[in-house]
Amino acid sequence: MRLRSFAEAIREGLEQALADDPRVCVMGPGVPGPTGIFGTTRGLAERFGPERVMDMPSSEQAMTGFALGATLDGYRPVIVHMRVDFAVLAMDQMVNQVAKWHFMYGGRLRAPMVFRLIVGRGWGQGPQHSQSLQAWFAHVPGFKVAMPASPRDAKGMLVAAIRDDSPVVLVEHRWLYGITGDVPEELYETKLGEARVARPGRHATVAATSHMVIEALRAAERLAPLGIEVEVVDMRSLVPLDADTLCASVARTGHLVVADTGTIAFGAGAEIAAVATERAFAHLKKAPVRIGLPHFPSPTTPALADAFYPRAVDIERAVAGLVGLDPARLPVEEPPHGPWRDTPDPSFKGPY
Amino acid sequence: MGGPAPLPDLFASMLRIRRIEEAIAKRYPEGEMRCPVHFCIGQEAVPAAICAQLARTDRVFSGHRSHGHYLAKGGDLRAMLAELYGRETGCARGRGGSQHLIDLEAGFVASAPILAGTIPIAVGAALSATWRKSGSVSVVFFGDGATEEGAFHESMNFAAARRLPVLFVCENNAYSVHSAMEGRQPAGRRIADMAKAYAMASAHADGNDAAAVWNAGAIALDHVRKGNGPYLLEFDTYRWLEHCGPNPDDALGYRTPAEIDAWRRRCPIEKLRRDSVPGAAEERALEARIAAEIDAAFAAARAAPFPDPRDLGAFVHPARS
Numbered sequence: 001m002r003l004r005s006f007a008e009a010i011r012e013g014l015e016q017a018l019a020d021d022p023r024v025c026v027m028g029p030g031v032p033g034p035t036g037i038f039g040t041t042r043g044l045a046e047r048f049g050p051e052r053v054m055d056m057p058s059s060e061q062a063m064t065g066f067a068l069g070a071t072l073d074g075y076r077p078v079i080v081h082m083r084v085d086f087a088v089l090a091m092d093q094m095v096n097q098v099a100k101w102h103f104m105y106g107g108r109l110r111a112p113m114v115f116r117l118i119v120g121r122g123w124g125q126g127p128q129h130s131q132s133l134q135a136w137f138a139h140v141p142g143f144k145v146a147m148p149a150s151p152r153d154a155k156g157m158l159v160a161a162i163r164d165d166s167p168v169v170l171v172e173h174r175w176l177y178g179i180t181g182d183v184p185e186e187l188y189e190t191k192l193g194e195a196r197v198a199r200p201g202r203h204a205t206v207a208a209t210s211h212m213v214i215e216a217l218r219a220a221e222r223l224a225p226l227g228i229e230v231e232v233v234d235m236r237s238l239v240p241l242d243a244d245t246l247c248a249s250v251a252r253t254g255h256l257v258v259a260d261t262g263t264i265a266f267g268a269g270a271e272i273a274a275v276a277t278e279r280a281f282a283h284l285k286k287a288p289v290r291i292g293l294p295h296f297p298s299p300t301t302p303a304l305a306d307a308f309y310p311r312a313v314d315i316e317r318a319v320a321g322l323v324g325l326d327p328a329r330l331p332v333e334e335p336p337h338g339p340w341r342d343t344p345d346p347s348f349k350g351p352y
Numbered sequence: 353m354g355g356p357a358p359l360p361d362l363f364a365s366m367l368r369i370r371r372i373e374e375a376i377a378k379r380y381p382e383g384e385m386r387c388p389v390h391f392c393i394g395q396e397a398v399p400a401a402i403c404a405q406l407a408r409t410d411r412v413f414s415g416h417r418s419h420g421h422y423l424a425k426g427g428d429l430r431a432m433l434a435e436l437y438g439r440e441t442g443c444a445r446g447r448g449g450s451q452h453l454i455d456l457e458a459g460f461v462a463s464a465p466i467l468a469g470t471i472p473i474a475v476g477a478a479l480s481a482t483w484r485k486s487g488s489v490s491v492v493f494f495g496d497g498a499t500e501e502g503a504f505h506e507s508m509n510f511a512a513a514r515r516l517p518v519l520f521v522c523e524n525n526a527y528s529v530h531s532a533m534e535g536r537q538p539a540g541r542r543i544a545d546m547a548k549a550y551a552m553a554s555a556h557a558d559g560n561d562a563a564a565v566w567n568a569g570a571i572a573l574d575h576v577r578k579g580n581g582p583y584l585l586e587f588d589t590y591r592w593l594e595h596c597g598p599n600p601d602d603a604l605g606y607r608t609p610a611e612i613d614a615w616r617r618r619c620p621i622e623k624l625r626r627d628s629v630p631g632a633a634e635e636r637a638l639e640a641r642i643a644a645e646i647d648a649a650f651a652a653a654r655a656a657p658f659p660d661p662r663d664l665g666a667f668v669h670p671a672r673s
């Protein structure tokens with residue numbers, strides 16, 4: 001085991017990709033700065049110089065065009081947005097230009113770009129700093145969209161995204177940055193478009209994205225003593241979506257819970273549930289259940305945020321409902337490690 | 353309004369902002385104000401000296417670093433602190449936190465952290481003020497970083513084209529988070545000078561000198577109020593604390609100790625003290641009044657109820673009026 005944090009894994013992936021291919025460059029406000037985007041770009045400017053690890057003005061829209069323009073000379077830019085919410089300012093360039101760049105010029109041009117979008121959560125990130133808009137990008141033809149949930153995938157999918165000739169949106173959840181896992185030292189790719197069975201089980205499938213994979217694994221762990229084996233499928237990519245792995249799991253378990261970090265309504269979870277329903281309808285014993293955010297903006301006060309974000313217990317309740325377990329038998333939820341549930345661990349002290 | 357700067361009043365306003373910010377910073381590590389907070393310590397002169405020249409009906413907008421603007425415009429302190437504490441009595445009922453302050457009674461319309469996000473909204477408010485012939489002026493505060501957003505330029509263009517009553521106020525503290533100006537904006541070009549390209553009036557002044565801010569603001573507001581169109585003010589100033597949060601960040605190394613030191617010696621409050629604006633006895637009385645107000649506001653905020661989780665879906669859509 002070579003234990004690294006999710007943030008370290010990203011940093012290592014970037015460093016190795018920069019060393020491997022002189023056409024790779026990283027840009028965004030604060031990218032070469034002293035705190036290095038939560039550590040994920042720390043030290044890279046020192047090693048590769050300010051042209052390849054580039055600070056940017058707060059001009060999200062134009063910056064996207066700058067990066068697209070640089071692809072004409074073969075560069076492979078990685079754009080970093082500290083929050084998904086800031087990429088919203090770049091939507092015109094992203095949606096109207098980048099995503100269609102290859103298509104609308106008959107395949108003559110390509111946009112080998114990566115967009116690292118960080119989902120904020122907790123400590124009052126609030127309505128403009130915590131949106132999880134993966135569904136927006138997945139909805140637009142031309143983007144690939146990936147949501148790694150483990151350090152190994154964070155590195156491998158980043159490298160795969162950099163080497164991909166399509167524009168790839170990587171949605172990184174801030175609450176994953178501190179988790180650790182085995183990360184191989186060498187430069188490697190994790191193929192985009194392949195889901196992963198993160199935990200096998202016979203009774204119900206929980207197809208999860210990003211941080212909800214952690215919650216799903218927690219739920220599976222807590223349901224196991226009750227004799228309920230939950231299979232956790234880490235979807236890893238939304239586009240391409242690995243319908244085969246998803247449907248094979250549903251075929252084994254007959255039940256599906258979809259847990260996504262975004263809004264339920266019109267969300268990524270809706271697509272996953274729809275694909276499973278279309279393709280594996282015969283195997284489903286009951287209608288799939290979706291877990292995600294209610295159709296409300298995210299509140300700042302922890303008093304509301306705690307009720308806003310779904311957790312392992314919500315997944316447990318959904319599974320209990322599907323497999324016919326009396327919810328009274330569900331384990332009691334552990335108390336929060338602080339006064340509220342708005343931090344991933346006690347070391348997380350805001351204000352970011 | 354206009355006339356010579358009422359320095360004792362400005363001193364009182366600045367000191368009040370400073371003490372409130374210090375009180376928040378002191379209590380922040382208790383972990384009860386669970387939202388990102390961007391302190392304006394060191395930058396008090398601009399909010400105080402501009403807002404002191406505004407009528408209640410003039411409308412103020414701001415960004416992430418908005419406590420000073422809110423307070424100087426007469427925003428309710430209790431409602432602000434309750435907002436930081438996430439309480440139902442907060443100015444945005446806890447939904448927004450430090451970055452979404454509002455006090456419509458005081459004419460502080462909105463602050464929001466998306467850079468430049470409120471700039472076009474201020475222009476729109478100025479546009480509708482001309483439709484209504486209300487005589488109300490829009491004032492929008494933002495940092496140097498926000499001037500890099502397209503929305504800022506589109507706003508200046510339109511406001512100038514329609515001669516709208518809007519005052520753009522840039523507090524240039526030379527950094528966007530940890531990034532210095534170099535590479536973000538052309539060397540040697542003042543932010544105020546951008547106005548020229550839009551045929552808009554502008555001025556640049558020392559943002560740590562309350563009298564200078566007042567004077568520049570008086571000229572600008574007179575211009576805007578007379579219907580001569582928008583005005584861009586740029587003030588040099590400096591943020592003392594970290595970009596976000598209650599601590600100094602000298603150790604990060606993006607600002608030299610000499611620079612930090614030089615700016616601390618240019619404290620806008622200390623400057624008025626040096627100029628003997630407040631008498632010692634008056635200042636003691638002022639300190640006591642401010643301290644009492646702050647204590648009462650904290651006590652009220654901390655005693656206030658949190659929003660009820662059953663109201664999670666409130667305010668997503670307005671009730672039919």
Ligand SMILES: Cc1ncc(C[n+]2csc(CCOP(=O)(O)OP(=O)(O)O)c2C)c(N)n1
Nearest residue numbers: 086417465466467495496497498527528529
């Ligand atoms: C659209 C957008 N991009 C990026 C950010 C992240 N961000 C928050 S504050 C800030 C720096 C702003 O600098 P400036 O406008 O000079 O204001 P200051 O913080 O110095 O007061 C940045 C980049 C944001 N809030 N919104």
